[in-house]
Amino acid sequence: MANSLMRGEKVQVTHGAVAESYPGQSSAIAIKRIVDEEHDMVIAPDETINLVALEQFIQKTENNEEATMRGVNITVEGSSVFDTFIFQNGEYTVREDATQDNFVEVETIGEVSCQQLEYYLTDDQNIMIELTGCDNDTGVLEIANLPFKDMIVPEDIYHRVEVIVGEEVVLDTTDESEKEEIITKIREGTPQSVMTMTMMAPEGEIILYGKQAIIHFDYQEVGNVIRYNTLVETGLTFD
Template identity: 80%
Template sequence: MRYLLGLIMILFVTACGTTLDNGNKKHGDANDDVQNVMEGYVANIEDNSVLVVENRLDPTISEFHPDQHEQAGSAISFSLDDIEDSMVDSLIRGEKIQVTHGAVAESYPGQSSAVAIKRLVDEEHDMIISYDETINLVTLEQFIQKAENNEEAIMRVVNFTPEGGTVFNNFIFDNGEYIVKEDATQDDFVEAETIREVTCQKLEYYLTDDQHIMFELTSCDKEGETLAIASLPFADIMVPKDTYHRIEVIVGDEVVLDTTDESEKEEIITKIRGGTPHSVMTMTMMAPEGEIVLYGKQATIHFDYQEAGNVIRYNTFIEAGLTID
């Protein structure tokens, strides 16, 4: 009887030794004493390891070289044996994370084993959507421009739910497809043990009745064929917040305005943001006569331009009342 009871206890401990916790494997008492924590940015992802650095590097550069140490700051390469597969597969370069880990072997970069990974909000680079505001809209602009040029693109969107939960969505454009990794494992108000993946074929945008621009992915393998990215106020996304150092107006082959004057730039931007939007889906459109180009620090914004003072962007016709001398 004593032998049978002991066998039952062994089986119970074995069965309970590994569970899922926020997208990570949880191993009984083996890692209870781990106290090491690093916060940083994903710099490189390999088969079973992730390199995390203190300072964010250009996420378009896929390889890390030790001579980048001054720019990167502290750096540790973590093995991912104890991390759940969906978390490993969802990591993207440039995103901010927290890694709980074991001892670090001294080298550059250091070497260690990750015990748990948690995503952290990056207020400088994530597009963050809450119930009352959205920040870093230029992140979406950069993503769309690269995708429409058929270039590899990544972005992270953080959604704060009305209940106060946090959902992280990693968007990837690669080889003509949009891949979304949805991580709701840190949302205390839903039961999500793993990170979901959805693949879509198209990105579409249009003006809604409440004067928002809806951005959504269509022809998806889940989600009933459509996956919403964001519905954003028309005035905010048409000219996303950025530092615009130059504006150029081109009609035909002629540059009719090329200005860095602050008052001229402000007047053009204000009129576009304050214009009256109409969906091009319901209009018969004349071919544009030119374009307006806003050169920003983070993105370059292009509008189709009509000499009547109107502009077109994101399938939206804007009565802006521009007067270009």
């Protein structure tokens, strides 16, 4: 456990008796990872927390910047499995810690190397985000499989929305009602994979400026946006 820890992780340490020396001395007898809801991406059976952390990780890797993210999968029994995703020198490393899953026969800390991050819309309207070219048994490692509406605009504090059509800025607003209307229409839009269809070139771009991440959408004047290889029919139009 100690050798697998990364700088910045939150842990709980249990120590033994303290020797009556100066200074007092003791030894750790147990180390336990604890969920950091402010920074971890947490996926539980009934909710997801901090998906913007995944958004930040994807954006950095697509820009070939070094990135680290810790994901926590909460099992149906309530145990926690911790995955640390590291992107460095063009490659992905995933360190999995299942030692706190009380329902597996073998408690392990393992490491997998992968080559590429991919995402696509599934038949049940989820977005699958996974690593491929991995040195495990299947060659694939799932990062997340969750409702598309949760990931298309991850929860964040969005303070500004800008819409650019051609070279013209047609909207630049901080108005709460205008921002909420645009975000709601995108989240509630109908998604369709664009990997198997021919698309018109985008007319412009919609940009959401958040506290933690800046989200870019390709925009078509017919009212659609494109992101994550998915077209979303939103009905958004701008004069």
